[in-house]
Amino acid sequence: MGSFFIIRCFLLLSFFLFTGAFGNNLWTRTEMVEMAGYGKQKLSSVVITGSLLCDTSRPHLHSIPIPGATVAIKCHTGSKRRSKWIKAVTDELGEFEIDLPSQLHAIPHLENTCFIKPVYVPRPYRCYNTSTNIHKPIKLVSSTNGFRVYTSGKIRLQGHSSRS
Structure with missing residues (x-):
């Protein structure tokens, strides 16, 4: 159980470092809303x-x-x-x-x-x-x-x- 938690934390940390989420590239609220499909541009x-x-x-x-x-x-x-x-x-x-x-x-x-x-x-x-x-x-x-x-x-x- 403990190793599964460590692997999951490692993958999550790797994702944030790879996408630059900890740097200056934080997503704005507007960008988050649009990615979730609720922005001005309809996804469907x-x-x-x-x-x-x-x-x-x-x-x-x-x-x-x-x-x-x-x-x-x-x-x-x-x-x-x-x-x-x-x-x-x-x-x-x-x-x-x-x-x-x-x-x-x-x-x-x-x-x-x-x-x-x-x-x-x-x-x-x-x-x-x-x-x-x-x-x-x-x-x-x-x-x-x-x-x-x-x-x-x-x-x-x-x-x-x-x-x-």
Whole structure:
């Protein structure tokens, strides 16, 4: 046990001497923060995309995009603290994009721990006979150089819209 401690101390001391940490090359707080991945330059990005549509009961109209709706994503972090909903508003095509906060990037298997839910649909686009408990899973579609893209695909609300 004692020899393991001595070897560990020797390796740690060698690392500091080799990197110059005891000399004039001490790292500043800003440099330490950036090395840890919390600086201005992001080390990774996770984006979730999707669209919100209203499937109408009229056969000649397939699906109507729902602009101005609010969708939210929630990820179970595994801690006792409840995770917060991260919200986005759909554009004129009913599409949304959520940039996940960096503290959630390290969650393993995001596709098993995160889900999307529509939380608000504007009055003229209300789809009737819909369940408010729609939870749509996400799926990884791309991962390159620290940039991951997930999608919920098309979230379809059933019913008819007053816009149809």
